[in-house]
Amino acid sequence: MTASAQSGAELLRAAALRLTDAGVEGAERDAQILFLHALGLPRHRLNEALTTPPEPEAAARFEAAIAARTARQPVSQITGRRAFWMHDFEVTRDTLDPRAETELLVETGLEAPFLRVLDMGTGTGAILLSLLAERPGATGIGSDISDAALAVARRNAARIGTAVAGRAEFILSDWYEAIPGQFDLIVSNPPYIALAEMPGLSPEVRDWEPWGALTDHGDGLTAYRRIAEGAAARLAPGGRIAVEIGYEQGPAVAALFAEAGFGHVEIRQDLGQRDRVILAHI
Structure with a gap:
């Protein structure tokens, strides 16, 4: 047959x-x-x-x-989409696959009001667009060092509609370098996997997702050092910053924000009781 x-x-x-x-x-x-x-x-x-x-x-x-x-190509890359928060997002080999645990970053960002938000390393734009969809009065910037990823984010914004897309701007930038102004909220899911850990990842991640969005090719903390060092100058008075972390990185990343002058630093856990998000404000 x-x-x-x-x-x-x-x-x-x-x-x-x-x-x-x-x-x-x-x-x-x-x-x-x-x-x-x-x-x-x-x-x-x-x-x-x-x-x-x-x-x-x-x-x-x-x-x-x-x-x-x-x-071992991920299902989301084969179908070209992944459900995250309230929407389906386009996914390509130029972007990370938005994961359910990252929704904790969105939840954390929504805990307090904000009018201006920055999402660094935006990838698909899922985090930024989900935040803006929940806050109709807010505007935001999504930045990335990948033109290809930014193209995906712009398409995702257009697909969600002008009510959100008209409030989102996508900028090519290496962390804060090309970012103007200050923000009530900064969020990021940066590359946090140490280079030594990459061979042990599943083939779906190791062989198919962009390494530049996964690892800093170092100890996994390079991005957090850059983010923490520049955050205070980019936060408006009363502003907050929330970053996703690896489940063993909580104390190390919290220490980086404390050393950068943040007096209030929290480690948030996901549904599996693993450290997942750092929330900090001055």
Whole structure:
């Protein structure tokens, strides 16, 4: 039986086995996501699609998607999108995949009012755009050293709509260098993985996501030193700064902000009870 003559259920079972053999965790879940993506169907139509053979073009798209996943390409890169906070965001190989634990950074930023926000290392723009969507009166800047990432962020802003896109500006900048003005809130999910830790990452991260957004090619703290050193001058009176951290970096990053003159520094934990965010203000 040819691939295009197989029922959806048969194709799905075979694909899940291939993903399992390739070492993919959650193989059945990923196969379903990619199957629906290939067919262009919402999840509630999965059972219906399993009973009949898909069209040859859809079967070919599914085969290509499964081949990519067996090579350990992340699902979000294959489908081109990732759900984060309230929206779906475009994801490419030029950006980090927005992760659920990063939503704690958004939650922390929303704890107090702000009118002006800066998101450094914006990538997809997910953090900045999520914050602005929740605060209709606020404006913000997303910065990155990657033109390609900024292009993705601008497309994500346009996709969300002018109500948010009209309040977001994206700037090519190495941390604070090209950033004008002061801000009520600064946020960042910087590259914090030490170079020595990179070989131990999952293939989905190590082989497919941009290293420049993952590691400082040093001890994992270089970005925090730059951010902490320049933050006080860029914060408006009463302003706050929140950064995502690796789960073992809490004390070290908190110390950097204390040394930079921040009198109030908190370590916030994610749902897994791991250190995830540093919140600081003068």
